[in-house]
Amino acid sequence: MLNPCDDAFIARLQGLLPEGRLTAPEPRYLEEPRGRWHGLAGVLARPGSVEEVATIIRACADARVGVVPWGGGTGLVGGQVMPEGPAPVLVSLERMAALRGAYPAENALVVEAGMILADVQAEAARIGRLFPLSLASEGSCRIGGNLASNAGGTAVLRYGNARDLCLGLEAVMPDGSIFNGLTRLRKDNEGYDLRHLLIGSEGTLGVITAASLRLFPRPAATVVAMLAVPSPMAALDLLALAQGRLPGMVSSFEIIHRMGFDFLAEVMPEVRAPFDPLPDWLVLVELGLPMGLDAEMAMANLYDAADDAGLVTDGVIATSDAQAAALWQLREMIPEANRRIGAISSHDISLPLSAIPGFVTAAPDALRPLGEFRINCFGHLGDGNLHWNVFPARGANRKVDEALRDKVKATVHDMVHALGGSVAAEHGVGRLKTGDLQRYADPGKLAAMRSIKAALDPQGIMNPGAVLG
Amino acid sequence: MLNPCDDAFIARLQGLLPEGRLTAPEPRYLEEPRGRWHGLAGVLARPGSVEEVATIIRACADARVGVVPWGGGTGLVGGQVMPEGPAPVLVSLERMAALRGAYPAENALVVEAGMILADVQAEAARIGRLFPLSLASEGSCRIGGNLASNAGGTAVLRYGNARDLCLGLEAVMPDGSIFNGLTRLRKDNEGYDLRHLLIGSEGTLGVITAASLRLFPRPAATVVAMLAVPSPMAALDLLALAQGRLPGMVSSFEIIHRMGFDFLAEVMPEVRAPFDPLPDWLVLVELGLPMGLDAEMAMANLYDAADDAGLVTDGVIATSDAQAAALWQLREMIPEANRRIGAISSHDISLPLSAIPGFVTAAPDALRPLGEFRINCFGHLGDGNLHWNVFPARGANRKVDEALRDKVKATVHDMVHALGGSVAAEHGVGRLKTGDLQRYADPGKLAAMRSIKAALDPQGIMNPGAVLG
Numbered sequence: 001m002l003n004p005c006d007d008a009f010i011a012r013l014q015g016l017l018p019e020g021r022l023t024a025p026e027p028r029y030l031e032e033p034r035g036r037w038h039g040l041a042g043v044l045a046r047p048g049s050v051e052e053v054a055t056i057i058r059a060c061a062d063a064r065v066g067v068v069p070w071g072g073g074t075g076l077v078g079g080q081v082m083p084e085g086p087a088p089v090l091v092s093l094e095r096m097a098a099l100r101g102a103y104p105a106e107n108a109l110v111v112e113a114g115m116i117l118a119d120v121q122a123e124a125a126r127i128g129r130l131f132p133l134s135l136a137s138e139g140s141c142r143i144g145g146n147l148a149s150n151a152g153g154t155a156v157l158r159y160g161n162a163r164d165l166c167l168g169l170e171a172v173m174p175d176g177s178i179f180n181g182l183t184r185l186r187k188d189n190e191g192y193d194l195r196h197l198l199i200g201s202e203g204t205l206g207v208i209t210a211a212s213l214r215l216f217p218r219p220a221a222t223v224v225a226m227l228a229v230p231s232p233m234a235a236l237d238l239l240a241l242a243q244g245r246l247p248g249m250v251s252s253f254e255i256i257h258r259m260g261f262d263f264l265a266e267v268m269p270e271v272r273a274p275f276d277p278l279p280d281w282l283v284l285v286e287l288g289l290p291m292g293l294d295a296e297m298a299m300a301n302l303y304d305a306a307d308d309a310g311l312v313t314d315g316v317i318a319t320s321d322a323q324a325a326a327l328w329q330l331r332e333m334i335p336e337a338n339r340r341i342g343a344i345s346s347h348d349i350s351l352p353l354s355a356i357p358g359f360v361t362a363a364p365d366a367l368r369p370l371g372e373f374r375i376n377c378f379g380h381l382g383d384g385n386l387h388w389n390v391f392p393a394r395g396a397n398r399k400v401d402e403a404l405r406d407k408v409k410a411t412v413h414d415m416v417h418a419l420g421g422s423v424a425a426e427h428g429v430g431r432l433k434t435g436d437l438q439r440y441a442d443p444g445k446l447a448a449m450r451s452i453k454a455a456l457d458p459q460g461i462m463n464p465g466a467v468l469g
Numbered sequence: 470m471l472n473p474c475d476d477a478f479i480a481r482l483q484g485l486l487p488e489g490r491l492t493a494p495e496p497r498y499l500e501e502p503r504g505r506w507h508g509l510a511g512v513l514a515r516p517g518s519v520e521e522v523a524t525i526i527r528a529c530a531d532a533r534v535g536v537v538p539w540g541g542g543t544g545l546v547g548g549q550v551m552p553e554g555p556a557p558v559l560v561s562l563e564r565m566a567a568l569r570g571a572y573p574a575e576n577a578l579v580v581e582a583g584m585i586l587a588d589v590q591a592e593a594a595r596i597g598r599l600f601p602l603s604l605a606s607e608g609s610c611r612i613g614g615n616l617a618s619n620a621g622g623t624a625v626l627r628y629g630n631a632r633d634l635c636l637g638l639e640a641v642m643p644d645g646s647i648f649n650g651l652t653r654l655r656k657d658n659e660g661y662d663l664r665h666l667l668i669g670s671e672g673t674l675g676v677i678t679a680a681s682l683r684l685f686p687r688p689a690a691t692v693v694a695m696l697a698v699p700s701p702m703a704a705l706d707l708l709a710l711a712q713g714r715l716p717g718m719v720s721s722f723e724i725i726h727r728m729g730f731d732f733l734a735e736v737m738p739e740v741r742a743p744f745d746p747l748p749d750w751l752v753l754v755e756l757g758l759p760m761g762l763d764a765e766m767a768m769a770n771l772y773d774a775a776d777d778a779g780l781v782t783d784g785v786i787a788t789s790d791a792q793a794a795a796l797w798q799l800r801e802m803i804p805e806a807n808r809r810i811g812a813i814s815s816h817d818i819s820l821p822l823s824a825i826p827g828f829v830t831a832a833p834d835a836l837r838p839l840g841e842f843r844i845n846c847f848g849h850l851g852d853g854n855l856h857w858n859v860f861p862a863r864g865a866n867r868k869v870d871e872a873l874r875d876k877v878k879a880t881v882h883d884m885v886h887a888l889g890g891s892v893a894a895e896h897g898v899g900r901l902k903t904g905d906l907q908r909y910a911d912p913g914k915l916a917a918m919r920s921i922k923a924a925l926d927p928q929g930i931m932n933p934g935a936v937l938g
Binding site: 157188196236288350351449451 | 572573574575576577621625626627629630632642646648652657659660661662663665666668669685686687688689705712714715716717718759760761762767770820823849851852853854890891892893894895896898905906909911912914915923936937
C-alpha cells in the first residue's frame with residue numbers, strides 16, 4: 001500500500017525544505033536500546049518548525065510514504081524503529097527544542113517537542129517550579145516522545161503520568177494539517193479532547209511538535225528512606241499508612257526485590273548493599289512536604305507507626321541530599337545490572353494494587369514448568385507497575401531461545417490479563433506488543449481504535465506497523 | 470437523515486426489552502434548568518443493564534433513530550434536551566445506580582453511571598476515602614453525566630476535573646457494541662485512550678454506563694477562610710503564596726466579587742454578609758492538611774504572610790465545621806441569587822491565570838457601549854474559571870432582548886478567545902455553544918473532531934445536534 005521513500009521522493013522533499021534538513025540517517029537513528037530491531041529509513045528529516053513538519057507530512061501523505069517520528073530514541077518497545085516495509089521518512093524533532101514560554105504564575109511551561117526531558121526539568125527549576133516527570137532516560141529522551149508514549153516513571157503516584165502533566169499540544173495531523181492546541185488552561189471543554197487521543201498514540205495519529213506542560217510548586221522539603229518490609233502485602237499496607245498520614249505527599253513508593261541487589265553484587269561488585277543481611281523486599285519512599293513539617297521527623301514518625309503495625313523490619317532514612325541521591329542511585333542501577341545479566345523476557349506490567357501480592361507469589365509457580373529462572377521484580381509499587389523480569393538461572397547459558405521467550409511472556413501476560421492488569425503499563429505498545437494488544441485489548445476498544453486510525457490516517461502513513469500492527 | 474422514534478419503533482423496542490423499561494417521558498425529562506429549551510422524545514427508556522443499553526442503541530442504529538442520553542438533567546448548556554428534529558429515544562441511566570465494587574486499598578470505586586454524585590461521595594466516605602468532585606448540583610446530578618460533560622467544580626485546583634478522577638469506563642458505542650474498559654489501573658498504555666475521548670464528548674460518541682473512579686485519602690484536617698483582597702491580582706499572588714507554602718494542599722480557591730453579596734442582599738435579605746463594609750473582592754480558601762500540622766495555625770500563618778505582603782485586608786477563619794459550612798454556603802447561594810435577579814448572559818469561561826486581572830478590568834469597559842449592566846464575577850479562581858455573568862442595571866426591565874444577549878455574549882467571548890481562554894470551561898458545549906465551537910475552535914481540531922464523529926457514529930444517532938451541531 002505504501003510507497004518507499006526513494007531518491008525521487010527525497011529530491012521532491014528537498015525542494016520543499018530549507019537546506020540541511022535532510023540527511024542520510026546515522027546508524028544510531030536506526031537502533032533501539034534493547035537491540036531487537038534495526039530500523040529502515042529512506043532519509044532522516046530534521047525540521048526546524050511546525051510548518052516544516054507539516055510540509056513533510058503533507059508531502060508524505062500525497063505520495064503515500066510512511067513517516068516514523070523520532071524523539072530521543074530511548075523507547076523500549078520499538079516504536080521508533082520500523083524494521084520492514086517500504087522505507088519511511090524518519091522525522092527527528094531534535095532541532096525543535098526551544099522554550100516557547102515560561103509562566104511561573106500559571107505553573108506552566110510551553111516547550112517544543114524536541115526538548116530533552118532533563119532540560120524541561122531544568123527550565124521548570126529555573127522559575128522555581130517542579131516538572132515532576134522523571135525516568136531513567138531523562139538525560140536523553142525528549143518530551144515529545146514522552147508524551148507520544150505517555151511515559152510514567154517514579155513520580156506518577158503523586159503527579160500522574162505524562163498525559164496528566166500536559167495542558168495542551170501542538171501537533172501535525174496525518175493529512176499535514178496543524179492542530180493548534182497549546183492552551184495553558186486548567187478547565188477547557190471546547191469539544192473532544194484531541195490532546196489525550198494523541199498522547200499515548202505513539203506517533204500513529206500525528207506528530208507532536210510542542211506542548212504546554214503543567215508545573216507544580218516545589219515541596220518545601222523532601223526526605224527519602226529505604227525500608228525493609230516483610231512482604232509485598234506489608235509494603236502495600238505501609239503505602240496506605242503513609243498516604244493516610246500524609247495525603248498527597250508521598251511522591252514515590254518503589255519496591256525492590258533482593259534479586260536486584262544480588263545482580264548488582266554479581267556484575268557491579270563495587271556497589272554496597274544498604275543492609276546486611278539483605279531482606280527479601282525493600283521499599284524506597286520519598287516524601288515531599290510543606291512548610292511547617294520537619295521532613296526527617298515526618299519520616300521517622302511514619303517509620304515508628306509502621307513498626308508498631310509490624311510493617312517494617314529495618315530502615316535507613318537519608319539525612320542529607322547526598323544520602324538521598326545515593327539511595328535513588330541504588331534503585332536506578334538495577335536496570336543496568338539487568339542489562340548486563342541479560343533477561344529472557346522483560347515485562348512492564350501493571351496490576352490493581354490488591355492483586356499484586358497474589359501475583360508475586362503465583363507467577364514464579366506458573367513459570368516453574370518452563371524451566372529454572374531467576375526473577376527480578378522491582379518497580380513503581382505505588383502505581384501497581386512492576387518491572388517483572390525473567391533471567392536464566394545462575395551460570396546457565398545466556399543465549400535466549402525464542403520459543404522459550406515467547407512461552408515465558410505468554411504465561412506472565414496471560415496471568416496479568418486475568419487479574420485485570422495491563423501488559424503495556426508505562427513503556428507503550430510500540431512494535432513489541434502489537435500481538436499482545438490484539439490478544440488482550442477489549443474488542444469494542446480495538447474496533448473503535450481501528451475506526452479512529454482509519455478516519456484520521458486513511459492511508460496509514462503514520463508510524464506504520466506500530467500499535468495496531 | 471434520522472427517523473423519528475414513532476409507535477412502530479417503540480413497539481419493536483418493547484419487544485427487545487423487559488417490561489417497564491419504556492414509558493412516556495414526564496415533563497421534567499424534557500426541561501433544563503435555565504428554561505431555554507424544551508426537549509422532544511418519542512419515548513423514555515430506563516435500561517437496567519449495560520446489555521439493555523446496548524440493545525437500545527443497536528436498535529436505534531438499525532433504524533437510524535436518534536438517542537439522547539440523560540443523567541440527572543442538571544446540565545446548563547442543553548446537552549440533555551433535543552428541541553428539534555425527529556423525536557429521539559431519551560435514555561435515562563437512573564436505574565443503573567449500583568455500586569459495583571469498593572477498593573479502599575486501591576483508592577478506587579466502581580459505580581454505575583446513574584449513581585447520584587452525592588451518593589458517590591458517600592460511598593467513598595464509607596470506606597474512609599474522598600471522592601473530590603463537588604459541585605452545586607451534586608444532590609441530583611449523576612456521575613455518568615459528570616463524566617460525559619467533564620464536570621469541574623470547586624476542587625479542581627487540587628484534584629483535577631472529572632476526567633482526572635476516572636480510571637476506566639464501560640460504555641456503549643454508537644453501533645451498540647460495548648467498550649469494557651473498567652480498569653482500576655494507574656498506568657495502562659494498551660492502545661489509544663478511548664476513556665478520555667468519551668469523557669467530555671457529551672453523549673455524542675457513546676453512552677457511559679459505568680466508571681471506575683479514583684479516590685483519595687481524606688486530609689487529616691481541613692480549614693476554611695474567607696479573606697478580603699485588594700484586587701484580583703492580589704488574589705492570584707495570594708494563591709501562589711499559599712501553594713508555595715503548602716504544595717498540593719490548597720483544595721479550593723474561589724473568588725467572589727461584592728456584587729454577589731449585593732445580589733444576596735437584594736433577593737435574600739436574610740443572608741448576613743461576612744464583612745461590613747464589604748470589600749470589592751473576597752476569596753474563599755480551603756486547605757486540606759496532613760497529620761502533624763495544626764490546621765488553624767497553618768491558615769493563620771498564611772494570613773500573616775499574606776498580610777506582610779499586602780495581599781489581604783481582612784479575613785475570617787472558620788473555627789468549626791459549622792462555620793466552614795456557613796462560609797461555603799455563602800458562596801453556593803450566589804448562583805441562586807443570580808437566578809432570581811435574572812441574567813442577560815451567563816459566561817462559563819476560563820483564562821490563563823495571568824490574563825485574569827486584565828480581563829476583569831477590560832471586559833466591563835468593552836460592554837459599556839452596549840448599555841448599562843451589573844456584572845457578577847465569581848468562580849474558581851485557582852482554575853482560571855470565572856462565572857462572569859451580565860445582568861440588567863438595578864431597576865431596569867428584566868425582559869431580555871435576544872439581540873442584546875447575542876451582542877453581550879459575542880463581546881465577552883471574543884475577548885476571552887483573544888486572551889487564549891475557553892468559552893466552555895466546565896459546563897461543556899451542549900447545544901448552547903455549538904456556534905461558539907465553530908467560531909473559536911482550532912480548524913485542525915474541528916476537522917479531526919468531525920472525522921472521529923463520522924467514524925464512530927456514521928449515522929449521527931448519538932445526541933444529535935449537540936457539540937458539533
